[in-house]
Amino acid sequence: MMEKPVIQLRHLSTGYTGKHSVIRVASDINASVYNGELTCLLGANGAGKSTLLRTLSASQPPLAGEVWIAGKRLSDYADKELARLIGIVLTERCEVTNLSVEELVGLGRSPYTGFWGTLGKEDKRIVSEAIQQVGIAGLSDRMIHTLSDGERQKVMIAKVLAQQTPVILLDEPTAFLDFPSKVEMMRLLRTLAHGLDKTVFLSTHDLELALQIADKLWLMDRQGVVVGTPEDLSLDGTLETFFTREGIAFDHRSGLFRIAPEYVRSIRLTGEGYRYDMVQKALRRYAICADREVESEAYIDAGSGETDLFVWHPAGREPVACGNIETLIAFIKEK
Secondary structure: OOOOOOEEEEEEEEEEEOOOOEEEEEEEEEEEEOOOOEEEEEOOOOOOHHHHHHHHOOOOOOOEEEEEEOOEEHHHOOHHHHHOOEEEEOOOOOOOOOOEHHHHHHHHHHHHHOOOOOOOHHHHHHHHHHHHHOOOHHHOOOEHHHOOHHHHHHHHHHHHHHHOOOEEEEEOOOOOOOHHHHHHHHHHHHHHHHHHOOEEEEEOOOHHHHHHHOOEEEEEEOOEEEEEOHHHHHHOOHHHHHHOOOOEEEEOOOOEEEEOOOOOEEEEEEOOHHHHHHHHHHHHOOOEEEEOOOOOOOEEEOOOOOOOOEEEEOOOOOOEEEOOHHHHHHHHHOO
């Protein structure tokens, strides 16, 4: 039996009210987020992801419908209650020059101490634990402005952990990070959801990471939101329909997207394993379809790992043994 959702959107419409008009960004959203799950919100620029996050965090009111969190209408919570319920990490780069890591994370305790309140022994323990949980214990005394973007993001997440909220909302948490740091950040957020039983909901443009790490996806466009696991949304064709554009193809075997070449040549490829996959990937870049199902007189033997050689068998000529894929491609491209 599925547990009750932590966050519920009931016929929610988001947008802005101007002096003379209403700008509706999204309409009639019905969706739920569950405890202990990492949920990623995906959609094109302008789809309304940031507007939805602001609505979920009570930063702006909905145009219609309701948001329920922990069994209560969001609008019925007092500000102090919200501060103990929802932790928020925004896209903006943290530009603080006069605080140490420990001091900034300590601000997460303000819902319990007051903004200028003095941290007690238990507060300090919670701050120290939050810093350790995100893996920055060695940075406690460092000033914020001396940290890398990835380190700053970890500090902001530690601040939210010190806030001890069951719900964590993040707007583009990987926006300023290099790829290894993006992976590290997403793995950290998954650990917080699974290991600490937090409800983690984030917007992101990192489709490939979301497909591999998220428990649930919310796919958002002007028509609304579609919710499901990455695997279910792959199987029913939703992902392919939602993201496929010219030059982009959905790989049904891996459940990921790749560049879709317009092939100009086909060559039979034999072999197996990682070597086979890497040769196939390299030739795809040159619009050459290399596959064991292709029927061609010329062919490539990628080997099976027992030898370091790749062998090109051109039609009517002697085979050529190549020590790497770069050399193999050079021979294949020869007229």
